[in-house]
Structure formats: C-alpha cells, structure tokens
Amino acid sequence: MEALIALGVIVLFVCVVVFKSIALVPQAEAAVIERLGRYARTASGQLTFLIPFADRIRAKVDLRERVVSFPPQPVITQDNLTLHIDTVVYFQVTNPKAAVYEISDYIAAVEQLTVTTLRNVVGGMTLEETLTSRDSINGQLRGVLDEATGRWGLRVARVELKSIDPPHSIQESMEKQMKADREKRAVILNSEGVREASIKTAEGNKQSQILAAEGAKQAAILSAEGERQSAILRAQGERAARYLEAQGEAKAIEKVFAAIKAGKPTPELLAYQYLQTLPTMAQGDANKVWLVPSDFGDALKGFAKTLGKQGDDGIFRYESSRTDEDVPKVDDDEVADWFNTRTDPDIAQAVREAEAAARKPVEPSPVTNTHEVGWAPHGELTE
Known part of the structure; x- marks a missing residue:
C-alpha cells in the first residue's frame, strides 16, 4: 500500500515537472522568460521548453498594433478657453523586454x-x-509620444483627436457665427446672381443693338445698290427709247424722201402740196393771221431750182442728189448693247456679296468682357 502511494506521488511529480517544462507561445505574442529571477530570453510563436523550478514566464506581451481611446481631458487654450479633447493612440510593442522591465x-x-x-x-x-x-x-x-516611448519598447503609429468640445456658450456663439456666415454667403450669392443676370441682360442688349446696326447698314447698302442699279437701268431704257424714237423718225423721213424721189415732183405738184399745207398751218392757236407772199410764184420757182433741173421744154424736173451716197450710216452694232436685258455679272456679284454679309450672324463676345463697342471710320465693328 505504501509502495502504491509513493508511486502515485512520483507520477504526480513527474507530470508537474513535465507541465512546468513545456510552454506554448502563440504567434503575435511574446513571452519574457526569467531564470532564477533574472531575464533569460524572449520566446514568440513557438513551443518553448523551460527548466523546471528555474525558468518561468514573467509576462506575455501582445505584439499586434493596439488602439487605445482615452477619455476626454480638459485643456486650456491660449485665449483661456477650456476644451474637452479625447484622443485615440495607435501603438505597437516592438521590444517586449523593455515594455516589461522599463x-x-x-x-x-x-x-x-x-x-x-x-x-x-x-x-x-x-x-x-x-x-x-x-x-x-x-x-x-x-512625434513627442514616439520619441518618449521608444525606450519603453513602443512605437506610436498614429495619434488622432477624436473630438474637440468647446464650452456651451462658445458653441452657441459659434453657431450664431456660422449662421451669420451662411446668411452672408447667401446674400453674396444672391447679389452675384443679380450681377450675372444684369451682365447677361446688358450683353443681350448689346448684341441686339449690334445686330440691328449691322442689319441697318446692310439694308442701307442694298437699298443704295438697288437705287443705283434702278437709275442705271432707267437711264439705259430712256436712252434706248430715244434711240428707237429717233430711228423711227429717221426711217419715216427716209420713207417720205424715198417716196418724193420716186414721184419725181414738178414745181406744179410742189405748189399744189404747199397750198394744201397752208390751211393746216393756219389751224394752230398761235397762227391767227397768215399771208401769201406776193412773189409766191418766184418762191416756188426758186424752190424748184433747188430740187430739179430745167428741161428742154423750160420745165424744172426733179433730179436726185449726188451726195446721197456720202451720208454716213449709223452702225447698229455700236448700240446693240443698249437693248441687252441681261444682268451685269459684276452687279449680280456685288448684290450676292451684300446679301451674304447681311445674313452673316454676329459672333457674341464673352460675358466677362466689359469693354465698350464702337464703330470704326469705315463702318467696321471695333472693340
């Protein structure tokens, strides 16, 4: 019986020794091991064997980056206002030995x-x-925390201010100021909108006046060109009409003259025709009294001498003039263009150019351009 008890005690002692001599350290953790109360080594992420009753794990340290949020702390600013600020610190243990012993x-x-x-x-x-x-x-x-905690085996990655809470009275003042700023911005935006609308309206009026002036100018040009062409065409028509009238009268005179030559009039016939013409001459309003000359026969005789030649029987007969062939004739080719009704190509081209210029739109100037618009001496638009 005593032997069994002793055996059980030995087995229990062996189990305790084995349990004390083996330690499993997970990954991302570090175990600081001491031997007889002094630092021996640091184990991390492995199965570690310890000397029973001599080695022990002093502490286990988490090697992952940690986030620690601290409660709000009262802080006084330079202008003597108390703020409550809470911070968040991101740090990581890089030296477990220093974090435990320092x-x-x-x-x-x-x-x-x-x-x-x-x-x-x-x-x-x-x-x-x-x-x-x-x-x-x-x-x-x-910067300050990373430098100060370096000897503790820590690395400060980030520091963030979570919130900054001013006093309640300051918050109300800030809200009023923000409200006033928003109202001011609204007024400014409204004024800016009115200004832009005024600029747009003025720009539209300016463009309208420019287009109206340009249209009036082109209309005046076309009207003047039309009047000029109309005057030219009327003058050409009157010239052609006068020519045709003169030509008709010339033809009539030629016909009468030819008939007279063909008839070979005698002085007796001329006297007869003259006597028939006298009543017609007397029918005019201005001819109240007309007289027959006393030497009427001598006058007819002299007139017959100019038109005829005295024959053997003593009678004057008509003889054609020898200078008829020397009278110059009018060349119809010289006046052929007077009756041409086709439009002059130069005139048509000028009219087309004027119409194209009248239909050409005027390009609008930018809104921000505030300089004035004027007219150059030659009618061109200048800015």
Missing part, C-alpha cells in the same frame, strides 16, 4: 504622456487655431 504599465504611461503633451501643444494655440489645426496637433503628438 515601465510598469505602459498603457497608463502612454495615456498620461498624451494628456501632458496635448495640453502643452493646445496651450500655445487659440480656439480657432485648435479647431482648424488638427493635422498639426496630431503630428506634434505623434
């Missing part, structure tokens, strides 16, 4: 160091600078 509680140490550094940084800023300089405050906090 500081007793590194989390509490990081918290207190963050508070003191935050008060130092914010104490040199006004409220407005504090509210608008978060990135600067974060950078300064990270």
Whole structure:
C-alpha cells in the first residue's frame, strides 16, 4: 500500500515537472522568460521548453498594433478657453523586454504622456487655431509620444483627436457665427446672381443693338445698290427709247424722201402740196393771221431750182442728189448693247456679296468682357 502511494506521488511529480517544462507561445505574442529571477530570453510563436523550478514566464506581451481611446481631458487654450479633447493612440510593442522591465504599465504611461503633451501643444494655440489645426496637433503628438516611448519598447503609429468640445456658450456663439456666415454667403450669392443676370441682360442688349446696326447698314447698302442699279437701268431704257424714237423718225423721213424721189415732183405738184399745207398751218392757236407772199410764184420757182433741173421744154424736173451716197450710216452694232436685258455679272456679284454679309450672324463676345463697342471710320465693328 505504501509502495502504491509513493508511486502515485512520483507520477504526480513527474507530470508537474513535465507541465512546468513545456510552454506554448502563440504567434503575435511574446513571452519574457526569467531564470532564477533574472531575464533569460524572449520566446514568440513557438513551443518553448523551460527548466523546471528555474525558468518561468514573467509576462506575455501582445505584439499586434493596439488602439487605445482615452477619455476626454480638459485643456486650456491660449485665449483661456477650456476644451474637452479625447484622443485615440495607435501603438505597437516592438521590444517586449523593455515594455516589461522599463515601465510598469505602459498603457497608463502612454495615456498620461498624451494628456501632458496635448495640453502643452493646445496651450500655445487659440480656439480657432485648435479647431482648424488638427493635422498639426496630431503630428506634434505623434512625434513627442514616439520619441518618449521608444525606450519603453513602443512605437506610436498614429495619434488622432477624436473630438474637440468647446464650452456651451462658445458653441452657441459659434453657431450664431456660422449662421451669420451662411446668411452672408447667401446674400453674396444672391447679389452675384443679380450681377450675372444684369451682365447677361446688358450683353443681350448689346448684341441686339449690334445686330440691328449691322442689319441697318446692310439694308442701307442694298437699298443704295438697288437705287443705283434702278437709275442705271432707267437711264439705259430712256436712252434706248430715244434711240428707237429717233430711228423711227429717221426711217419715216427716209420713207417720205424715198417716196418724193420716186414721184419725181414738178414745181406744179410742189405748189399744189404747199397750198394744201397752208390751211393746216393756219389751224394752230398761235397762227391767227397768215399771208401769201406776193412773189409766191418766184418762191416756188426758186424752190424748184433747188430740187430739179430745167428741161428742154423750160420745165424744172426733179433730179436726185449726188451726195446721197456720202451720208454716213449709223452702225447698229455700236448700240446693240443698249437693248441687252441681261444682268451685269459684276452687279449680280456685288448684290450676292451684300446679301451674304447681311445674313452673316454676329459672333457674341464673352460675358466677362466689359469693354465698350464702337464703330470704326469705315463702318467696321471695333472693340
């Protein structure tokens, strides 16, 4: 019986020794091992064997990056306003031995160091600078904390200000200021809209006046060109009409003259015709009294001598003039263009160019262009 008890005690002792000599350290954790009360080694992510009753694990440290949020802390700004600021610190243990032996509680140490550094940084800023300089405050906090915690085996990755709460009275003042700023911006935007609308309206009026002036100019050009062409065509028509009238009279005279030559009139016939013409001459309103000359026979005789030649029987007979063939004839080719009704190509081209210029739209100038528009001496638009 005693032997069984002794055997059981030995087996129990062996189990305890085996349990004490084996330690499993998971990944992302580090175990600080001491031997006889002094630091021996650091094990991480492996199966570690310990010397029974001599080695022990002092502490296990998490090697992952940790996020610690600290409660709001009262901080006084440069303009003597109390703010409540809470921070978030991202850090990681890089040296487990230093984190265990250099500081007793590194989390509490990081918290207190963050508070003191935050008060130092914010104490040199006004409220407005504090509210608008978060990135600067974060950078300064990270630099100071990373430098101070380096000997503790820590690496500070980031420091963020979670919230900045000013006093209630300051919040009300800020809300009023924000409301006033929004109202001011609304008034400015409204004024800007009115100004832009006025500019657009003025620009539209300017373009309308430009188009009206351009249209009036082109209309005046076309009207003047039309009047000129109309005057030219009327003059050409009157010239052609006078020519045709003169030509008709010439033809009539030629016909009468030819008939007279063909009839070979005698002085007796001329006297008879003259006597028939006298009553017609007397029918005019201006001819109240007409006289027959006493030497009427001698006058007819002299007239017959100019037209005829005295024959053997003593009678004057008509003899054709020898100078008829010397009378120059009018060349119809010289006046052929007077009766041409086709449009002059140069005139048609000028009219087409004027119509094209009248239909050409005027390009609008930019809205922001506020300089004046004027007319050059030659009628061109200048800016």
